[in-house]
Structures are given as structure tokens and as C-alpha cells.
Amino acid sequence: MSVEEVVELLKQLQLKEAQLEGSLADYLKDARVTGGVLSLVFELPRPGLEDLIRSKVYDALKDRFEKLEVRFLQKGTPVASSPAFTRKxxxxxxxxxxxxxxxxxxxxxxxxxxxxxxxxxxxxxxxxxxxxxxxxxxxxxxxxxxxxxxxxxxxxxxxxxxxxxxxxxxxxxxxxxxxxxxxxxxxxxxxxxxxxxxxxxxxxxxxxxxxxxxxxxxxxxxxxxxxxxxxxxxxxxxxxxxxxxxxxxxxxxxxxxxxxxxxxxxxxxxxxxxxxxxxxxxxxxxxxxxxxxxxxxxxxxxxxxxxxxxxxxxxxxxxxxxxxxxxxxxxxxxxxxxxxxx
Ligand SMILES: Nc1ncnc2c1ncn2[C@@H]1O[C@H](COP(=O)(O)OP(=O)(O)OP(=O)(O)O)[C@@H](O)[C@H]1O
Ligand SMILES: [Mg+2]
CATH class of the missing domain: 3.40.50.300 (P-loop containing nucleotide triphosphate hydrolases)
Incomplete structure (x- = not known):
């Protein structure tokens, strides 16, 4: 399954239980497939949604990949900010x-x-x-x-x-x-x-x-x-x-x-x-x-x-x-x- 196909699938998954509009794809920040592993990162509009999202992802995709990794960011987490001394x-x-x-x-x-x-x-x-x-x-x-x-x-x-x-x-x-x-x-x-x-x-x-x-x-x-x-x-x-x-x-x-x-x-x-x-x-x-x-x-x-x-x-x-x-x-x-x- 390609990243695009995963994204398409996530578009089908609603979050009505959490009173959220749209689909899981709307909260997706990162998706990639390496080998048999699918890694997803979601940015949550509020804390406490982790389990709900994780279980929806697992139900929909567990049979398609050897391993699923789901991580979360809280809204507004700066992605690329690090001072010069942390350059590796x-x-x-x-x-x-x-x-x-x-x-x-x-x-x-x-x-x-x-x-x-x-x-x-x-x-x-x-x-x-x-x-x-x-x-x-x-x-x-x-x-x-x-x-x-x-x-x-x-x-x-x-x-x-x-x-x-x-x-x-x-x-x-x-x-x-x-x-x-x-x-x-x-x-x-x-x-x-x-x-x-x-x-x-x-x-x-x-x-x-x-x-x-x-x-x-x-x-x-x-x-x-x-x-x-x-x-x-x-x-x-x-x-x-x-x-x-x-x-x-x-x-x-x-x-x-x-x-x-x-x-x-x-x-x-x-x-x-x-x-x-x-x-x-x-x-x-x-x-x-x-x-x-x-x-x-x-x-x-x-x-x-x-x-x-x-x-x-x-x-x-x-x-x-x-x-x-x-x-x-x-x-x-x-x-x-x-x-x-x-
Ligand atoms: N010295 C040169 N003589 C003739 N053609 C050249 C020369 N340098 C580059 N070109 C040609 O110009 C075109 C653009 O080159 P290239 O793709 O290397 O540019 P680029 O700056 O990397 O472009 P982009 O911004 O799209 O990444 C290519 O078709 C390349 O073959
Ligand atoms: Mg180039």
C-alpha cells in the first residue's frame, strides 16, 4: 500500500465520536512506508484523542502492514526550531x-x-x-x-x-x-x-x-x-x-x-x-x-x-x-x- 492509498483510506475515517468535523486525514502530518512499516504522525486539535485515533488506524490498517507506528503532536508544536549549538x-x-x-x-x-x-x-x-x-x-x-x-x-x-x-x-x-x-x-x-x-x-x-x-x-x-x-x-x-x-x-x-x-x-x-x-x-x-x-x-x-x-x-x-x-x-x-x- 502506498502513502497515497493510506491517505485515501484515512479520508474515509470520520471522527464524529469526538465531535470533530472531517476525517483522520485532516489531522495527518506525516505518513511514510518503509519496508513493511507504516509510520503516521497526527497533530491533535486537543489532548485525549490518542486512543480513539490509534484504534481506528489499527482497525483499518493492521492487516496491510507488518507494523504500524502512530505518533502524536499537540497542536502548534514547532517542527523545526533548534538553536545553532544543537546542529549535528x-x-x-x-x-x-x-x-x-x-x-x-x-x-x-x-x-x-x-x-x-x-x-x-x-x-x-x-x-x-x-x-x-x-x-x-x-x-x-x-x-x-x-x-x-x-x-x-x-x-x-x-x-x-x-x-x-x-x-x-x-x-x-x-x-x-x-x-x-x-x-x-x-x-x-x-x-x-x-x-x-x-x-x-x-x-x-x-x-x-x-x-x-x-x-x-x-x-x-x-x-x-x-x-x-x-x-x-x-x-x-x-x-x-x-x-x-x-x-x-x-x-x-x-x-x-x-x-x-x-x-x-x-x-x-x-x-x-x-x-x-x-x-x-x-x-x-x-x-x-x-x-x-x-x-x-x-x-x-x-x-x-x-x-x-x-x-x-x-x-x-x-x-x-x-x-x-x-x-x-x-x-x-x-x-x-x-x-x-x-
Ligand atoms: N552548462 C550547461 N550547458 C548546457 N545545458 C545546461 C548547463 N547546465 C545546465 N544545463 C541544462 O539546463 C537544465 C536545468 O539544469 P538543472 O536541472 O541542473 O538546473 P536546476 O537549477 O537544478 O533546476 P531546478 O531549479 O529545477 O532544480 C537542464 O536541462 C540541464 O541539462
Ligand atoms: Mg535541480
Missing amino acids: QVPGVKHLVAVGSGKGGVGKSTVAVNLALALSRLGYRVGLLDADVYGPSVPTLMGLKGARVEVDEARRLVPVEKEGIKVLSIGFMLPSEDTPVIWRGPMLMRALMDFLFNTAWGELDYLIMDLPPGTGDVQITLAQHAKLDGSLVVTTPQDVALADVKKAVNMFKEVGVPVLGVVENMAYFKCPSDGKAYYIFGKGKVEEFARSYGLPLLGSIPVDPELSRASDEGRPVVLYYPESESAKAFMSLARALVEKTS
Whole structure:
């Protein structure tokens, strides 16, 4: 039974005995299925409803799962609030680096994937965490569409290994590619926490995280809970992107995540016929921006039609086209990151 089916079923369960309108689904805050275990979290409008809700859930679902876990929150429990000193190190992970941006579609995922592979080529042990819970693209980019996450005896998530790196994405948990991610707020946050703290990452030198675009809940939750080395902010040279990237840089500063540097994507186009670099969106703008914020420009990735095509096919350039201009740019970005974090 999928999470959606569980939610559908909970919609049928009324709470008239407790003089409550609506169904159990209205009070559901988190639902997930891992292995044969269904875990549900409800937010109660008032105390004293626990037994009623628990018995309804058990009656309806006990035959469908090996184990049911039902937990309760009282209304208004803050979900993600913890001061900086409670930030935890991800066990076994030396460097946790997030790849973010102000704007969508600037190439974060492309950068995150190729950076992870480039670090691996340099000999580091690398993990890749797709924290873009709204639009996970790592499965496509890594050629891992249809891969599924496993759970070990300790009920930890087991990342999927590909090309020598350990990969985890919400995409590995959804029944199909077209499933909308119905998880919102607290559910999302718990999923993310599991990705970080309840996953058998093993010993890693670098865990690279692909963030969703912008400055939302995911970024803030991460900053509050995990000890990060810092973030890389990806932008293209277009002015619009730059206006947004300022917001992203400021947001990371506000939540106390150091910005390690800026990555300029689609910086130029190297013409195959004359070998010259053309700065389609203008030259030097990102560098100037980085300087004005006292940040290093750690890499400039060219526009590369091959990169885009190869990515769609799940053949990352760093591995499949190591001689390409863009692959070389990712290798150089990886070296700059190593220097920055050592
Ligand atoms: N340097 C590049 N040259 C050519 N195409 C690129 C380059 N970088 C990214 N692309 C293409 O641009 C599109 C968006 O890239 P990507 O998915 O990495 O962006 P994103 O910032 O992660 O997007 P989202 O905000 O949706 O998560 C993809 O089709 C990708 O192949
Ligand atoms: Mg992306």
C-alpha cells in the first residue's frame, strides 16, 4: 500500500465520536512506508484523542502492514526550531556541502551531480543527496530512474551505489516518476532528517546535497539541524539570476551557513569551429558580484549542448566525456572546493 492509498483510506475515517468535523486525514502530518512499516504522525486539535485515533488506524490498517507506528503532536508544536549549538554532524561524513541557488533551472543539479563525480575521480569517498524534494532530478541525471531505496536491519535507509558514489533521492521512494510529492511541511522535514541522520552513508569525505531552488523550508531546516561546511551558490550570468542569487547568499548568511563560493554556470560558449569562447550572457558579471560579497568564484562552467544531452540520458559528462570543456570545468571546481574545505 502506498502513502497515497493510506491517505485515501484515512479520508474515509470520520471522527464524529469526538465531535470533530472531517476525517483522520485532516489531522495527518506525516505518513511514510518503509519496508513493511507504516509510520503516521497526527497533530491533535486537543489532548485525549490518542486512543480513539490509534484504534481506528489499527482497525483499518493492521492487516496491510507488518507494523504500524502512530505518533502524536499537540497542536502548534514547532517542527523545526533548534538553536545553532544543537546542529549535528552527519555521522561518518567529513564534509557536508549544499548546492543552492536563488532561481530555478540555473543548473544546480547538473553541478551537484558532476561535482560529486569529479570529487570521486579525485579519489574522495562521495555521497550525493537529492534534497530537492519538490523536483528530484538526481535519479535522471545519474541514470538511476526506477531505482529503489532499501532499508537495512537497523531500519536505516541504504543509499543506491552508482559510479562509485552513494546516492539518495526522494525519487527513489516515490511509486512512479509522475507521483506528485504530497509531503508538506513537517513531513518533508522529517524525510530530510532521515536522509541525513538515518541513512547508512558509511564513511564519506564529501556529502554533496542538491537543494531545491530558492530560500524555503528545506534550506532553513537543514541549516538548523545539520552541521554544514557550507554552501555553493550556483548562478548564470543573467541579471535576473543575479538578483535572486543575492537573496540566496543573504539567506545562507542569515541562517548561519557559510557560503563557500559562487559557481557560474553557462558562463560562456566555446565555439567548436573557431575554438573561441563567446560570453553570451556577458563576461565578468558573476565574478564582480562574488567580489562584492567577498566570496570566491570557485568555478565557471561553459554552456555545453553535449552536457545537456548527456545529462538527460543519465550519462554525466565528468564520467562519459571527461575531455569535454564542461567536464574539465567540473574537475577544476572540485579541486577548488577541496582546497576551500581542507
Ligand atoms: N552548462 C550547461 N550547458 C548546457 N545545458 C545546461 C548547463 N547546465 C545546465 N544545463 C541544462 O539546463 C537544465 C536545468 O539544469 P538543472 O536541472 O541542473 O538546473 P536546476 O537549477 O537544478 O533546476 P531546478 O531549479 O529545477 O532544480 C537542464 O536541462 C540541464 O541539462
Ligand atoms: Mg535541480
